[in-house]
Amino acid sequence: MKNQLNENICPFCKSPNNCKMESGSKCWCVDVKVPTQLLDLVPTEFKRKACICLQCINSYKENPELFKSNYCEKLLIEEKDEF
Numbered sequence: 770m771k772n773q774l775n776e777n778i779c780p781f782c783k784s785p786n787n788c789k790m791e792s793g794s795k796c797w798c799v800d801v802k803v804p805t806q807l808l809d810l811v812p813t814e815f816k817r818k819a820c821i822c823l824q825c826i827n828s829y830k831e832n833p834e835l836f837k838s839n840y841c842e843k844l845l846i847e848e849k850d851e852f
């Protein structure tokens with residue numbers, strides 16, 4: 770296994786995503802609109818499993834190109850088999 774799947778960890782920055790869904794209360798991610806393009810960047814094995822953290826959503830909105838160069842190059846190396 771290359772990546773250990775942890776649904777409490779953001780797939781991009783690997784910090785806790787603070788998703789509250791599991792504890793039964795309403796999560797912040799219900800109120801935040803996550804850009805579809807950002808969701809598309811999530812590695813397949815994390816999709817619909819791990820939440821993106823608020824910090825990453827904000828930094829993507831601020832500067833998508835910078836965000837991609839920070840995170841996606843590394844992710845694409847792992848995903849390149851698909852292309």
Ligand SMILES: [Zn+2]
Pocket residue numbers: 779780781782783784821822823824825826
């Ligand atoms: Zn993050």
